[in-house]
Amino acid sequence: MSFARVVLLTAQDQKQAEQISKMLLEEHLAACVNIIPQILSRYWWQGKIETAKESLLIVKTKKSVLKQLIKKVRAIHSYTVPEIIALPIEEGNPDYLNWITESLKPRKG
Numbered sequence: 001m002s003f004a005r006v007v008l009l010t011a012q013d014q015k016q017a018e019q020i021s022k023m024l025l026e027e028h029l030a031a032c033v034n035i036i037p038q039i040l041s042r043y044w045w046q047g048k049i050e051t052a053k054e055s056l057l058i059v060k061t062k063k064s065v066l067k068q069l070i071k072k073v074r075a076i077h078s079y080t081v082p083e084i085i086a087l088p089i090e091e092g093n094p095d096y097l098n099w100i101t102e103s104l105k106p107r108k109g
Contacts, residue, residue, distance in 0.1 A: 031100040
């Protein structure tokens with residue numbers, strides 16, 4: 001069973017993506033956040049197909065902090081229904097997976 005997760009989040013723009021990533025890192029809810037500054041999203045919203053330019057965040061974290069991560073993102077996100085999708089990391093470089101765990105431990109002092 002894997003405890004590491006990749007979380008996909010979209011934000012309205014790069015500024016909001018940077019705000020979310022900073023908060024996640026400062027609160028040790030993410031070990032790493034990659035930001036893809038501009039993607040084109042097409043989706044159903046309120047019965048219509050919409051198109052928007054957004055930023056995509058790829059967050060590396062652990063299952064144990066996922067509920068807290070979702071709560072924090074929802075609290076500061078501008079969207080009514082923000083995309084927050086968590087996928088399990090089934091396998092990977094053991095050193096990297098250990099680094100995720102170590103990075104999420106709050107620092108003393």
